[in-house]
Amino acid sequence: MLREIVSNEIFTVLLVICLVLLAIAKLLYTKRFHDFINIISNFRYLKVYSRDQKFIDGFEAILFTNLLISGSIFGYLLYENFIGEVKDSYTLLFQIAVGFAAVVLSKVLIERLIGSLFSIDNIMDVYVFQKLSYKNFIGVLLVPINATLLFSISISPTILLTILIVFLLINCIGLIASYKTYQSLIKPNLFYFILYLCALEISPYLVIYKLFIDYA
Incomplete structure (x- = not known):
C-alpha cells in the first residue's frame, strides 16, 4: 500500500541534494568512496585514510553534510x-x-581538546575519524531508506525501530573497531572508558531527545 502523501516537495528537494552530494563525493574521491562504502566488511578505509587526516577534509565534509540532511529527514519521520x-x-x-x-x-571539539590536554592527539584524531566515518556511512544508508519510507511504503513504528536497531549495531561496530585498535590502552583504564561512553557517547543524545520532546 502506497503511503499517503500530503506534501513532500521539501523532502524531494532534500533527497535530490543528498544524491548530488554523494555523486560529487564519488566523482571527486572515486577510490576513497569505493573503500568507504565497504567500511563494514573491510577496515581498509579506516587504516589507510586515518593516517592522512586534515582539520577540514573535503570528503568527510561532503558526507557529513549529507548526514545532516538525511538524518534530519529520518528524525522528522521519527x-x-x-x-x-x-x-x-x-x-x-x-x-x-x-x-x-x-x-x-x-x-x-571536546574530544580533540581532551587529546591535546593529555598529549594523545594522534590517538584521539584516529578515534574521532573512525566514529565520524561510521556515522557518515549511516548517512549514506539513510538516503535510499528515506526515499523508500517517504514514497513507497506505509511507515510503522516497527519498521522505524528496526532501522534504529540496525544503526545502533553499526555504531557498535565502530566502537568495537576503536576498542580493538586501542585495547592495550583501554583495558588498564576501563573505568574511565566507561565513564567517557556515558558522558560523551550516550548523554548528549538523551539531552537532544529531551529538548526534542519539550520544544519541538
Whole structure:
C-alpha cells in the first residue's frame, strides 16, 4: 500500500541534494568512496585514510553534510510517528539539523581538546575519524531508506525501530573497531572508558531527545 502523501516537495528537494552530494563525493574521491562504502566488511578505509587526516577534509565534509540532511529527514519521520503531528515541517527539520550538528561538532571539539590536554592527539584524531566515518556511512544508508519510507511504503513504528536497531549495531561496530585498535590502552583504564561512553557517547543524545520532546 502506497503511503499517503500530503506534501513532500521539501523532502524531494532534500533527497535530490543528498544524491548530488554523494555523486560529487564519488566523482571527486572515486577510490576513497569505493573503500568507504565497504567500511563494514573491510577496515581498509579506516587504516589507510586515518593516517592522512586534515582539520577540514573535503570528503568527510561532503558526507557529513549529507548526514545532516538525511538524518534530519529520518528524525522528522521519527517525530511524526512516535510523538505527534508536525505543525511546521521546515522549522522541525531545521531544529533537528541544528541540534544534531551542534552535538556532533561539540563532541568532536571536546574530544580533540581532551587529546591535546593529555598529549594523545594522534590517538584521539584516529578515534574521532573512525566514529565520524561510521556515522557518515549511516548517512549514506539513510538516503535510499528515506526515499523508500517517504514514497513507497506505509511507515510503522516497527519498521522505524528496526532501522534504529540496525544503526545502533553499526555504531557498535565502530566502537568495537576503536576498542580493538586501542585495547592495550583501554583495558588498564576501563573505568574511565566507561565513564567517557556515558558522558560523551550516550548523554548528549538523551539531552537532544529531551529538548526534542519539550520544544519541538
